[in-house]
Amino acid sequence: MRSAVDNQASKRIVILLGLPGSGKGTLASLCTRELGWPQLSTGDLCRRHIAQGTEVGKSIDFAIKSGKLVSDSIISNMVFDWLIASFAGVDTVVFDGFPRTAEQAQLLNDFLTSKFPICKLELVKLEVPDQVVRNRIANRLICGNRDCQAGYSQVAGSSFCSKVANQCDRCGGVLKKRSDDNDLALDTRLKTYAEHEQRLLDILKVDDNEIVVLNGNRSIEEVFAEMKDALGV
Numbered sequence: 001m002r003s004a005v006d007n008q009a010s011k012r013i014v015i016l017l018g019l020p021g022s023g024k025g026t027l028a029s030l031c032t033r034e035l036g037w038p039q040l041s042t043g044d045l046c047r048r049h050i051a052q053g054t055e056v057g058k059s060i061d062f063a064i065k066s067g068k069l070v071s072d073s074i075i076s077n078m079v080f081d082w083l084i085a086s087f088a089g090v091d092t093v094v095f096d097g098f099p100r101t102a103e104q105a106q107l108l109n110d111f112l113t114s115k116f117p118i119c120k121l122e123l124v125k126l127e128v129p130d131q132v133v134r135n136r137i138a139n140r141l142i143c144g145n146r147d148c149q150a151g152y153s154q155v156a157g158s159s160f161c162s163k164v165a166n167q168c169d170r171c172g173g174v175l176k177k178r179s180d181d182n183d184l185a186l187d188t189r190l191k192t193y194a195e196h197e198q199r200l201l202d203i204l205k206v207d208d209n210e211i212v213v214l215n216g217n218r219s220i221e222e223v224f225a226e227m228k229d230a231l232g233v
């Protein structure tokens with residue numbers, strides 16, 4: 001249990017959980033745009049390292065392409081560097097894609113206890129059937145600009161289509177397929193998620209953090225509205 005420390009402002013991390021393609025990234029972006037919560041997407045951070053050709057990027061490229069998890073220590077260090085840089089001036093941040101294993105959940109708890117002792121975790125899980133997630137991912141494109149990576153759908157008539165074909169609405173970047181959005185890597189990602197979810201929840205729930213479970217198979221606006229209600233924002 002994290003103890004109260006009077007000289008630190010209270011902080012909150014909203015942790016989005018759910019299968020790949022369940023809408024965590026889209027919901028996190030909405031939280032940033034509408035509520036001003038900085039968004040940490042570990043997948044985006046990993047892909048940025050790969051696009052920049054950093055040493056970390058070279059070491060994780062194969063794991064990402066094959067749909068496997070990157071090592072707990074590499075990911076956790078990225079997250080903690082980000083938190084130290086991003087948590088100073090705000091009270092709430094939103095996590096998309098971290099923690100993903102029990103080990104990461106434990107490392108997060110330990111880090112918060114030492115650096116941000118008055119920090120509440122809010123767990124929000126998006127539930128979407130496997131087949132819906134598979135369809136979304138089969139039709140997903142992302143912006144190739146490593147600093148943008150906005151997500152789009154190729155399904156004609158979808159509200160997630162880009163306004164101009166193959167061009168990002170936000171930055172004009174060229175849209176592309178993610179290297180891990182293929183059947184083989186997706187099978188691994190779905191299996192991996194199922195293997196880790198309960199164990200990581202067992203660790204995160206230690207402090208009696210409630211889980212808000214939302215039906216993610218609806219418009220993102222409906223999901224966002226229900227999440228705000230549930231969190232009282």
Ligand code: AMP
Nearest residue numbers: 042043046064068069070075097098100
């Ligand atoms: P995402 O964009 O969240 O679907 O993540 C894409 C890929 O990045 C994952 O399949 C992993 O290879 C890697 N990744 C992202 N977040 C994590 C994490 N918390 N732990 C381990 N690997 C991660």
